[in-house]
Amino acid sequence: MRIDIGDVAVSGDDVVFRTTLGSCVSVVLYDVRKRIGGVNHFQAPGRPPDRNRLRRPGAYASHAVELLIKGMYEKGCRIEDLRAKVFGGGSMNLDIEQDAVGVGNSNILAAKHLLRLAGIPVVASSTGGSTGRTIYFVVREFKVLQRRFGVG
Numbered sequence: 001m002r003i004d005i006g007d008v009a010v011s012g013d014d015v016v017f018r019t020t021l022g023s024c025v026s027v028v029l030y031d032v033r034k035r036i037g038g039v040n041h042f043q044a045p046g047r048p049p050d051r052n053r054l055r056r057p058g059a060y061a062s063h064a065v066e067l068l069i070k071g072m073y074e075k076g077c078r079i080e081d082l083r084a085k086v087f088g089g090g091s092m093n094l095d096i097e098q099d100a101v102g103v104g105n106s107n108i109l110a111a112k113h114l115l116r117l118a119g120i121p122v123v124a125s126s127t128g129g130s131t132g133r134t135i136y137f138v139v140r141e142f143k144v145l146q147r148r149f150g151v152g
Helices: 061-074 103-118
Strands: 008-011 016-021 025-031 036-040 082-088 122-127 131-138 143-150
Touching: 008 061, 016 025, 016 036, 025 061, 025 103, 025 131, 036 061, 061 103, 082 103, 082 131, 082 143, 103 122
Parallel strands: 082 122
Antiparallel strands: 008 036, 016 131, 025 036, 025 082, 131 143
């Protein structure tokens, strides 16, 4: 199942979520007891100025993480059973040092900060660098495969 910018999906089925990330970030959540997983894909740190007027409010970190956690709760998950993996935030700029405080890095920091505030441990991540990633989240196994592309 393809996940685009602003999308959030949660499932307990035997599905594979796929998304492609450059400076965008995806948070992958998994309930270790119920074997339910979810993923989002956001392009900007922070909160949307007015999420009711935006076509894709999940494109902003705070709302994307909030929607993902809410989706997990709606499936009966408990916060203490959730684990996270974080992907993306690459600098697609050739000069990584120049882009060190750019949108990719800001997205990574936002994702990890929001997960820390929610009390959800990050058990793995593949973030930053000078490449993009296509990730494949195999829900029932809590396995994320990635293929890198781009500059690096």
